[in-house]
Amino acid sequence: MNKRAEILIVGAGPTGLVLALELAYRNIAFRIIDKNEGPGESSRAMLVVPKVLESYRKFKLDQAVISKGIRPEYINYYVNSEKKADIPLGIMGKGMSAYPYVVTFPQDEHEKVLLEKLEEKCHTVEWQTTFDSSEESDGKNKVSLRKNDESTDAFFAYVIGCDGASSTVRKSADIHFTGDTYEEIFYVLDAVVEGRVIHEESGSFSFTEDYFALFFPLRNKETTRIIGMFPPDLVEKEEFSFDTLKPRLEDAFNISIESKNWFSDYKIHRRTAEQFRKGNIFLAGDAAHIHSPAGGQGMNLGIGDAVNLGWKLAAVLKQGIDDTLLDTYETERKELAESIVKRTDNAFKMVASQSKMSELVRTRLVPLSAKAAGRSEWIQSQMFKVLSQLYVAYDTSPLNGDSKAEIKTGSRLPFAEGELFEFTREAGWQLHVFNAIPGRFNTDFRSVEIVKRRWTDKARAAGFEKDKVYLVRPDGYIGWTGKLESIDNLFEYMKKWVN
Template sequence: MDDVLIVGAGPTGLVLALWLKKQGIRFRIIDKSAGPGETSRAMAVQARTLELYRQLDLADAVVAAGHRNPNINLWARGKRRAHVSFADAGTDVTPYPFVLVYPQDLHERLLAERLQVLGVEVERRTELVSFEDKGDHVVARLRTPDGGEQNHEARYLAGCDGARSPIRHALGIEFEGGTYKQIFYVADVALNGLEPADEVHIALDTSDFVAVLSYGGDRNRLIGTVKDERADRPETLTFEDVGHQAIEGLGIEVRKVHWFSTYRVHHRVTGSFRRGHVFLVGDAAHVHSPAGGQGMNTGILDAINLAWKLAMVVKGQAPDSLLDSYDLERRAFARKLVDTTDRLFTFVTADGSFADFVRTRIAPVVASAAYRIESVREFMFRMISQTTLSYQESPLSEGKAGSIEGGDRLPWARSAASDNYAPLADIGWQIHVYGAARSDLRSWCERRRVPLHTFAWRPEHKKAGLQKNALYLLRPDTWVALAEPQQSTATLDRYFSARGLAPGEVL
């Protein structure tokens, strides 16, 4: 019997497989399609995703394959109204102060190849027909490539099977939300006249909207909306049919359309990310507008959140109740994200003369002025990059030291002497001390087999909100679990015993 059956080999399922493999968990990953996707809607890989990709030595490969877009240009009525520099805003926040444009189909292929190197093949043309939760494991009925069927047993089932998730439907879990009235279009094009050519451009007009993302050479992605009567016949639309007012406002000429597609967008969050031994992950659990390029990244972070918890439970280092925190942590974030992207998308696409005036005249001026304020620049970057994501309300989060609370992302604080993110390449519990570690803490870490990393106190640490000589216990997904100002080993013992956790040991 396998530990986990993963259904769906998009980025979410592949990342879950990679993280489970790194932790020594037995699994199968199946997908009913014949191969990876050939086209792509998701384009952006955010900084927080890249930070976590360091755990599998993936970050450098993804950055090298993608195209860095360090700036965003906001256009309205044919003029550039604002210029937002991520390089300036994120340079003290993350090693990755940019939006990486990397089409999902290419991203999937890279992840699948990395899984292949580790000796795991995605089982293509293999479909989940049905499943039954037996209380301590799941029995799944699979249809194999030859048309036959077989039963497969696994302790847990992970539904990474997309927005229409058959697994979610079979569980009968509600998927609350709605559908935007607009039709989205995406197009891969060759074009002339885009300046600067390696930056993101967003154009707002009275009746049109388009975003242009460059991903190297003469490859560009257009994302726009269709709002008028043409939206009633999306299946017959071509690129010539969609509004070109915003495109022309950018001063560009589309020379060739390599690929064009239309689709509707929903904004929904499922009522539960967990039901017994079955989990919903990625689009199966939440979908939202493409505003801000958050969707694929959110699914990837779902998978990483779930993977370390599954590994601890399977290895006997934690009770099954640890898995409930996956639902609590990720559903809360998904709801907040859907609300945020919904408000942003509604603003960008609102109809009416007053809405047009605010969107094309007022908003660009306000955005340009606000961005001159350093704190505003950093806040905007943190929101888009998902580096603000916190689990402070989680039962796994405790304490405060400096301005850092349990549940926060560990701040990046690189100096000439050290990079405090280097130890985070390991998937496992670890403790950081910025200053000097007490001898009893060192003994505790040796006894409990929890790595201890100390960093000579630097001004960069204080600037990042860390407290000198405090103890920061980090979860395997690198968020702060416990922030303890006094380096109390008694507090560490209470933290683990209260939750039934035993890192480095088997219960």
């Protein structure tokens, strides 16, 4: 336990663990607690998107996830067990990122990798420790914690609720979780499955008039993850067991389920917290937003929250940057969460509805669109942008300084293929330049790493301009961009946000 800790992270799921890593790498003291006895043991979220791999690079975690996970080659579309289309998932993001693919990696293994990295940095999770409540006292958060039925009080400058969908931190801060819950009941099944729709290296969407399911290779490629919706008649009879469902799935998708590793039924919600910050309490991950698993965005969104908040907390606590920096967490992440909740809600309604129209969409329109996508690289790149979260930009952020360049502030620093990974997302701010810069930079702003880049066709194609400089935030977004003639304006920006 770190008695000097100013920050309490509640919850050691993926969001809390990544936030802990972001702080540990910046030498910020914190405590991380979880009410469970140890890390999660079920596979849950399995999709890891390039945006997350990019932010793992500084921890040297990207390769660990890639080598232990699976990179699905294709996504196949089946209607009544007949293949209608396939889309090349393995190279879909070519030219967009150093990681132009998605990886499937079960959440329990993912959490283990994060925990090991945290231990390397000499931090451990305090398991079996429950957050009960928090109240403001003398400008601090007085927090009531419970371990082995014994309650203690502790004081923290900041409390971060990464404690999942039923967040006690959120309830204790009286923050509304606006939205509702779908009536449909979903199942998730990890099993050894055989059948035409099962591929060792690829995923499948499979539709029939009454059913749809998603199949993805998992763990050792012998195991398949199936996600789908219970048929309405079983929901009516409240029969949610694996044994009742198994023959239905085998019949509908022409598969045989040999053995089961994990089965769970669950309800899907669409909710966003009304505030992501209240006083010095913050919400991140499922505590702040939940939505349908369509598109596998949930866990990745939570990890993105942690990356966004981590460097800002460190800047305020360690470099004395104004506390208003922390307000930008809510501005940037809440708008994004709301848009993802809305988008997944629309996709969910289209796929899950029992209406005749939805049946037509599932069995006719979706395969036709998939066929078109299989042939068009442009459609594939648009699909990949959405899936990968590489499109995320903070266009209206108060952190956006001057923007007198083609690439706007608030955008992710574009990837320029063929270059070394010069734009590694290090832990700090970087100034990317293509020309020589005045020596003043090296002396006045030691906290900014100057990255001298080569001027190449790929850099031009990525939208860079040779006579511009790009000030990049620690999370890889552009804070300020312009010509060096506006150097005083750049220095002003840096004085405010960088130090």
